[in-house]
Amino acid sequence: METFDVAVVGLGALGSAAAYYLARKDVKVVGFEQFELGHVRGASHDTSRIIRTSYGSEPYVRLAQSAYRDWAAFEEATGERLVTVTGGVVFIPKHGPYSAADFATSLTAAGVPFEMLTPEQVSQRWPQFRLSEDVETVYTADSGIVHAARSVAAFQMHARVHGATLRDRTPVKKITPVDGGVIVHTDSGDVRAGKVILAADAWTNELLEPLGAQIPLVTMQEQVTYFSPVDPDAFGRERFPVWIWEDEECFYGFPTYGEPTIKAARDLSENVMSPQERTFVPSAGLLEELGGFMSAKIPGSGDVLRTVTCQYAITPDRNFVISPLEQYPDVLVALGAGHAFKFAPAIGRVLAELAVDGKTTDDISTFAVGAA
Numbered sequence: 001m002e003t004f005d006v007a008v009v010g011l012g013a014l015g016s017a018a019a020y021y022l023a024r025k026d027v028k029v030v031g032f033e034q035f036e037l038g039h040v041r042g043a044s045h046d047t048s049r050i051i052r053t054s055y056g057s058e059p060y061v062r063l064a065q066s067a068y069r070d071w072a073a074f075e076e077a078t079g080e081r082l083v084t085v086t087g088g089v090v091f092i093p094k095h096g097p098y099s100a101a102d103f104a105t106s107l108t109a110a111g112v113p114f115e116m117l118t119p120e121q122v123s124q125r126w127p128q129f130r131l132s133e134d135v136e137t138v139y140t141a142d143s144g145i146v147h148a149a150r151s152v153a154a155f156q157m158h159a160r161v162h163g164a165t166l167r168d169r170t171p172v173k174k175i176t177p178v179d180g181g182v183i184v185h186t187d188s189g190d191v192r193a194g195k196v197i198l199a200a201d202a203w204t205n206e207l208l209e210p211l212g213a214q215i216p217l218v219t220m221q222e223q224v225t226y227f228s229p230v231d232p233d234a235f236g237r238e239r240f241p242v243w244i245w246e247d248e249e250c251f252y253g254f255p256t257y258g259e260p261t262i263k264a265a266r267d268l269s270e271n272v273m274s275p276q277e278r279t280f281v282p283s284a285g286l287l288e289e290l291g292g293f294m295s296a297k298i299p300g301s302g303d304v305l306r307t308v309t310c311q312y313a314i315t316p317d318r319n320f321v322i323s324p325l326e327q328y329p330d331v332l333v334a335l336g337a338g339h340a341f342k343f344a345p346a347i348g349r350v351l352a353e354l355a356v357d358g359k360t361t362d363d364i365s366t367f368a369v370g371a372a
Helices: 013-024 058-078 100-110 119-125 148-161 201-211 284-297 341-357
Strands: 002-009 029-032 048-051 083-085 088-093 115-117 135-140 144-147 165-167 172-178 181-186 191-198 218-228 242-245 250-253 262-267 303-314 321-324 331-335
Touching (some): 002 013, 013 029, 013 341, 048 341, 058 341, 148 165, 191 201, 201 331, 284 303, 321 341
Antiparallel strands (some): 115 135, 172 181, 181 191, 218 262, 321 331
């Protein structure tokens, strides 16, 4: 039987980043992906993801600060250019479920510069937006865009450069904890590893349930839509920020990025379906809802050009899981709850530290199994 120090199951953003950082530690690492690398069945494909420190929870702000440092170090070490800073706004209606004060408190505690803007101030800076008087706005200059597909490919390529073995089209059937490690079972043969990192997102419980360690997850099909504005220059990254609308129903979007379109979506659409049930067909109702929002809040957004789907695996309260299993400490779990891409290098590094060193330099107590 082949033996490795660490096995990674799932090579999306989190798993690929973990494989990279493990390989950098000079350990013998193997990664398994059930589909082809770069597939569209999960949550790590397409182009742009928002990167930001602006969270209403201090643990997330501090992990985001770590992620910014890790993105910069990864770019420096590899020559990749993946992060584009645009500035970003979070719109928070005063009578909604979210509080601008929570953002101010967490950002202040972590020492992140920010501004609180009135609707008039927003309109003066970015006349593309139409806001009512009951909306508070948090602006952070460090917000921006990270390229999704290119980032995952870069983590995989540089993991291999440092000696990682990555095997695509190799589904993991089950894992079996044994004394001193874990057996990973695949149709291509079994391997033994000292530690296993499960970064399998919506498929996580298929491997955990036989161990009696199921994590509550709701899986759903999400969708993002690209709009074709009449004046694309007005939505360039020098003139238009990334944005988030925090209310009972949340939306988010981007300036132009690589093409003269702007991307937007509803977050957490509740279009519930398992990976096996997923249709890859966009919901007409969700598209109509998004179109109405964009017409009202960003009237120059233009016509719909295309819509693509992805998948969320949501934990309770959307909290991350970055933790070993209590009953099987050689099994580490990473779940991003649909908002982890921006954190990918930090989570990958933390997982590598936990697997090899048994501890991490980041405070991840908020993200223990059972805390979600």
